[in-house]
Amino acid sequence: MKFTAIDWPNWQPRETATLMFVRMDGMVLLIRKLQGLGAGLINAPGGRVDPGETPEQGAIREAQEELRVVPLGVRKAGELAFQFTDGYSLRCHVYAASSYEGVPTETPEAIPLWIDERDMPYGQMWADDRIWYPLLLQGRTFHGRFLFDGGIMLGCEMDVAPPGPEAPA
Numbered sequence: 001m002k003f004t005a006i007d008w009p010n011w012q013p014r015e016t017a018t019l020m021f022v023r024m025d026g027m028v029l030l031i032r033k034l035q036g037l038g039a040g041l042i043n044a045p046g047g048r049v050d051p052g053e054t055p056e057q058g059a060i061r062e063a064q065e066e067l068r069v070v071p072l073g074v075r076k077a078g079e080l081a082f083q084f085t086d087g088y089s090l091r092c093h094v095y096a097a098s099s100y101e102g103v104p105t106e107t108p109e110a111i112p113l114w115i116d117e118r119d120m121p122y123g124q125m126w127a128d129d130r131i132w133y134p135l136l137l138q139g140r141t142f143h144g145r146f147l148f149d150g151g152i153m154l155g156c157e158m159d160v161a162p163p164g165p166e167a168p169a
Helices: 055-067 129-137
Strands: 015-024 027-033 046-048 069-072 075-084 089-097 099-102 110-116 142-149 152-160
Touching: 015 055, 015 069, 015 099, 027 055, 046 055, 055 069, 055 089, 055 099, 055 110, 069 089, 075 129, 089 129, 129 142, 129 152
Parallel strands: 015 089, 075 142
Antiparallel strands: 015 027, 015 046, 027 110, 069 099, 075 089, 142 152
């Protein structure tokens, strides 16, 4: 399967998921994922959107389930489309939060990690993160399309909004 062979304008995902990045004072709350897609990697809390909930509601619920925190000051940062060569496909809504309530707590799904955003552990993350996470830091809205064979990125394309008047912290 080639990236250029995918009919992206008419592409439909099998599932819809979310990521929630809680960012405070140059730090971001990430997780060491313990199960499911991407187990063993560092990522943000997130997961599949349940029937009847919006992607934002799903992102908040997933942060509660995985880390026992409630994100506050939530804004949408972007959308990512993932096609895998095995046929699996996923649309991911990416959110950033400026604060949270609760205490980040290890659960069977995740171990909480506070990471300095100047030292992101991209080598332990999905390959696409290094492409779009810097855009989130700049407060730029993005839409990305990615082709993966397992954990290997085979191709990508990004649409990026121009920078706003000020990037959020």
